[in-house]
Amino acid sequence: MIKVVFLGPPGAGKGTQAVRIAEKYNVPHISTGDILRAAVKEGTELGKLAKSYMDRGELVPDEVIIGIIRERLSQPDVKERGFILDGFPRTIAQAEALDELLKELQLPLDKVIYLNVDDEEIVKRLLARGRADDTEDVIRNRLKVYREQTAPLVDYYTEKGLLVEICGVGEIEEITKKIEESLGLND
Structure with missing residues (x-):
């Protein structure tokens, strides 16, 4: 059983690596974006609530996201x-709310995989995707928001002894191998 959080800036490869590990080891890959879209599509109460915020172009509040995560983790x-x-x-x-939820569900976190990639590499990667909304200014703003809101989780999980830092630059397969080693997964 694997119980892990993938952490890192936008474009670090979290989604790519999470999917690779999830598929190889048959572990549910839980992406908040996917869950929100599914909850909206299924018309669950939380999905309807999330949709009301999304339709107004607003961020879905923590309590709604946490409720949706609770449903999925159950x-x-x-x-x-x-x-x-x-x-x-x-x-x-959100990390503190997750800690409480995992304690309640008796699903303690094994590790937090932090894919570390520098800003210039992120900008290069995201520009290469060629999405209309991925302009350099937008990408740099997303990185600024990441540093302000999400980067403090690196220290939070380091203090808990859960963080494993992995360089997110290199061949996808090599990065996957480093993640597997850090989780004690051997072929």
Whole structure:
């Protein structure tokens, strides 16, 4: 059973690596973006609430996100095989709420994988994706928001003894191998 959070700046490769590990080891990959879209599509109460914020172009508040994460972490596949959280938590307040939730569900976190990639590499990667909304100014602003809101989680999880820092630059397969080693997963 794997119970891990993937952390890092936008474009660090969290989603890519989370999916690779999840598929290889048959662990649920829990992406907050995917969960929000699914909850909205399914028309759950929390999904309807999230949609009301999204339709207004507002950020979905923590309590709604945490409620949606609670629903997902309570599913049988998570109890059987664990989870890989990707895109959550994004703030210290969310991390503290996650700690409480995991304690309640008796699913203690194994590790937090921090994919460290410098800003210039991130800008280069995200510009290469060619998305219309990925201009250099927008990317640099996203990095600024990341540093202000999410980067403090590096210290938060270091203090808890859970953080494993992995260089997120290099061949995808090599980075996956480093993650597997840090989680004690061997072929």
